[in-house]
Amino acid sequence: MDVRTPATSFLAGVGDAALFAFKAMRLAWTPPFEVSETIRQMYELGLRSAPLIAVSGVAVGVVLSMHTRASLERFGAESMIPAGLAIALVRETGPLTAGLLLSGRIGAGIGAELGAMRVTEQIDALEASAVDAFRYLVVTRVIACVIAVPILTTVMNFAGMLGGFLAETTATGMPFHLYLKRAFTLIDITDYVPATLKTMVFGFIIATTASYLGFNTESGTEGVGRASTRAVVLSSILIIVTNVLLVRLIFFIFPKAAGG
Amino acid sequence: MTRRSAAVRMDHVTKVFGTRKVLDDVTFDVPAGGGFVIMGRSGTGKSVTLRHMIGLLRPDSGRVFIGDDEISALSGPPLSEVRKKMGFLFQSAALFDSISVGENVAFPMRRHTQLRDAEIRERAKQKLAAVGLEPDYDKMPGALSGGMRKRAGLARALALDPKILLVDEPSAGLDPITSEEIDALLVDMKNQEGATLVVVTHNMLSARRLGDELLMLHEGRAIAHGTPEQLDHHPSELVRAFMTSQHAG
Numbered sequence: 001m002d003v004r005t006p007a008t009s010f011l012a013g014v015g016d017a018a019l020f021a022f023k024a025m026r027l028a029w030t031p032p033f034e035v036s037e038t039i040r041q042m043y044e045l046g047l048r049s050a051p052l053i054a055v056s057g058v059a060v061g062v063v064l065s066m067h068t069r070a071s072l073e074r075f076g077a078e079s080m081i082p083a084g085l086a087i088a089l090v091r092e093t094g095p096l097t098a099g100l101l102l103s104g105r106i107g108a109g110i111g112a113e114l115g116a117m118r119v120t121e122q123i124d125a126l127e128a129s130a131v132d133a134f135r136y137l138v139v140t141r142v143i144a145c146v147i148a149v150p151i152l153t154t155v156m157n158f159a160g161m162l163g164g165f166l167a168e169t170t171a172t173g174m175p176f177h178l179y180l181k182r183a184f185t186l187i188d189i190t191d192y193v194p195a196t197l198k199t200m201v202f203g204f205i206i207a208t209t210a211s212y213l214g215f216n217t218e219s220g221t222e223g224v225g226r227a228s229t230r231a232v233v234l235s236s237i238l239i240i241v242t243n244v245l246l247v248r249l250i251f252f253i254f255p256k257a258a259g260g
Numbered sequence: 261m262t263r264r265s266a267a268v269r270m271d272h273v274t275k276v277f278g279t280r281k282v283l284d285d286v287t288f289d290v291p292a293g294g295g296f297v298i299m300g301r302s303g304t305g306k307s308v309t310l311r312h313m314i315g316l317l318r319p320d321s322g323r324v325f326i327g328d329d330e331i332s333a334l335s336g337p338p339l340s341e342v343r344k345k346m347g348f349l350f351q352s353a354a355l356f357d358s359i360s361v362g363e364n365v366a367f368p369m370r371r372h373t374q375l376r377d378a379e380i381r382e383r384a385k386q387k388l389a390a391v392g393l394e395p396d397y398d399k400m401p402g403a404l405s406g407g408m409r410k411r412a413g414l415a416r417a418l419a420l421d422p423k424i425l426l427v428d429e430p431s432a433g434l435d436p437i438t439s440e441e442i443d444a445l446l447v448d449m450k451n452q453e454g455a456t457l458v459v460v461t462h463n464m465l466s467a468r469r470l471g472d473e474l475l476m477l478h479e480g481r482a483i484a485h486g487t488p489e490q491l492d493h494h495p496s497e498l499v500r501a502f503m504t505s506q507h508a509g
Contacts, residue, residue, distance in 0.1 A: 116357075125354035128314050129368045129416075130343035132336075 020215075021208040024142045027135055038140040045106050045141065046148030050155060052105055053098055057156040060097055061163020064088060069171065078172070082183035085164040090187060091195050091257070094157040096243055099202035102149055103235040107210040110141055111231030114214025115224035123215070138215065142207040149203030150196050157196075190257050194250040201246060202239050209235040266325070267292040267424050267456040268313050273322035273332075275308055282308050284480040285322070290473075295450055295457045297471030299464070299502065304477040306460040307351070310426050313458065314348050315339050326424065344372055347417030351429040353409040355401035361412045362388065362397030368419040387415040391445055407438035414445060424456045425449065430470075431463040443469045464505050476502060 004012075068081050068088075114137060117123050126133040165179045210231035217223045251258035266289035275283040282305045290296040298306050311317040312324050315331045324332040329342050355364050366384040369375060375383070388394045391411035401409060410430065417425060427446060431439040443466050450457045450470075459470050467474060467488075474491050476484040476499055484491055484499045492503050 120357070121350045121352055121354035122356055124311075124316050125348070125350060125356070127316060128343060128346070128348035128350075129371065130340040131371055132340070 016216075017209075017212050020138075020212045021204075023134065024138050024208055024211070025204075027139045028143055032135075034136055034140045037136060038143050041140050041144035042148055045109070045144050046152065049102060049105050049148070049152055052101060053152045053156045054159045056097065056101055057094070057159025058163035058166070060093060060156075061085065061089065061160035061165075062167045063163075064093065064160065065164040065167035069167075079182060081168060082161075082164065082174075082179050083186040086161060086183040086187050087191060089157050089160040089164075090191050092247070094160055095153050095195050095199045095202070096239070098149065098153040098156040099199055099206075099239045099243070100236055102145075102152060102202070103206050103239055104232050106145060107206050107231040107235045108228045110207065110210035111214045112224055112228040114138075114211055115217035115227035118215060118217040119220050119224060134215075138208075138211040141211055142204060145203035145207035146200045147203070149199045149206070153196050153199045157192075188256075190254045194254050194257060198243070198246040198250065201242060205238045205242060206235045209238060265292060266290060267327065268296075268458060269323075269325040270309065270312070271323040271325065273309075273312060273319040273324060275305070275312070275317065276320050282480050283312075283319070286477070286480070286482050287322075288475055288482055288485055290456060290458055292456050293454055294472040295447070295459065295470045297459045297461060297467045297474045298477060299461055299467050299474060300477035301462060301502075305480045306462070306477055307428050309477065310348075310428055310458065310460050313424075313426055314343060314346055344420055345423045347420070347422035347425045349410070349413050349417045349425070349427040349430065351432050353401075353413030355404075355409060355412055355416070357401045360397065361393065361399050361401060361404065364401065364412060365415045365419055368416065372420060384415075384419070387418055388412070390418070391415045406433050407435075407442070410434065410438075410442055411445065414442070414449075418449065418453075421453065422455060424458065427457065427459045429461055429463075430459060431461060431466045436465075439463070439466060440469075446470055464503065 064085050065081060068084050069078065072078055072080055072084065114123070117137070123133045123137065126136060161183055164183075165174075165176060168174045168179055169176070213227040213231045213234070217227045219226075268290035270286050270288050273283050273286045274281065286305070286309065298309055300306050308317060312319060312332065313326070315324075315334065318332055322332075323330055326342050326346070329338075331339065331342050334342060355361070356367065359367070362381070362384050365387050366380045369380045369383060373380070385394055385397060388397060391414055393408060393411055393415065396404065396408065396412070401412065404412060425446075430442045430446065434442065446457060446459070447470065449455060457470065459466070461467050461470075471488060474484075474486065474488055475482055476491065478498060484494050484496060486494070488503070491499055494500055494503070
């Protein structure tokens, strides 16, 4: 007798996904390492995402700068705009925005690619060719994302600051060296490192969620579309929720990051 | 026939998907070096049987042997070692669509041999030439017709000179002439390389061309096993009816 209900099916799915993620984490540390495929994935998932992140970063910087100016002008604290913008970007806006953008760009890509490989029997063909498909397809993408997302977050931060400068210099004619000097007056390494390193977790979430959904795709091309959409939705939700826990953890480990 | 002389042995294999028993206590031996055809109507468990032979599926009960290796009990590197002795031509060819046709054929060699790049390319070209696709080395799989994809898939399946070649529905989706060409390639491979050929098909024309022995599955059970001549005179009307059918698809 089949005793499955929607609730038990959901819990079974969560358990299955967790085992999938643990397996990816475990195999990432054990040989054989698929070095060339990992490098290829870093190019595909990382480098090719850089234009999206850079352009978005500039736009976010411009908008943040305009909002910050509107607020600080009331108190005559316009000189604090570069520093306020830098802190907002480095601590939270940069990492979270990069994570969400990449969950769309990378999550959809991995979900669709692996889903299509599943329904066209390419994953079975890998296995039949005596290749560990999980290690070759999943672990390589997980490692590539864990490495690439923090780097792309840093790109986002700098692009955001560039956008902030463009907004500032347009509004006040502020020179670049003065903008940089003011931007880095309040920021230090404890603002940058924990906030950027937490995006390694975002990278892990994006890659494992999308790979899990793609790897387990059913129902042909319709299933591929569903895997791709779910990969974006689920990884975005998980990033937002996990971010709350990570920020709390960072505040606990680095009280200074909380302003303490 | 003893286990030692069998290239493949299915030993009381049962497989259930959901509530449906797809294979029901299936037992047979595939003799080494010949052509063995598994036939039957659609949905009778033919492809599932083939997938058990290469370890893509595991039986719920029973065992599957490749030579003396119980593939149904293997995983990780030992499973890979057994798979290296086998080739698998998928129904859809299952070419890797992100790399060229030539690189598809070279892929198993790059993974499992120490050959240099130039030598791998040369061998991949030879494999493609054997199936009439040497000029198409640099084409992407999406640019090939159905028959060409099948031939490229065959070249990839033969890349490591397997001792056992598993073929899933070689005629599916192909016109009769192309289907005959693919069958001729498989017969050549069997005769020249001495490999064991295991073919799943519901096309009797193809089954007669390829099979020294035929096995008929019906509703997950093996109901007949023998030479084509023996099955032509099988007591079961169902088997005789299938043997006289001329399904070309």
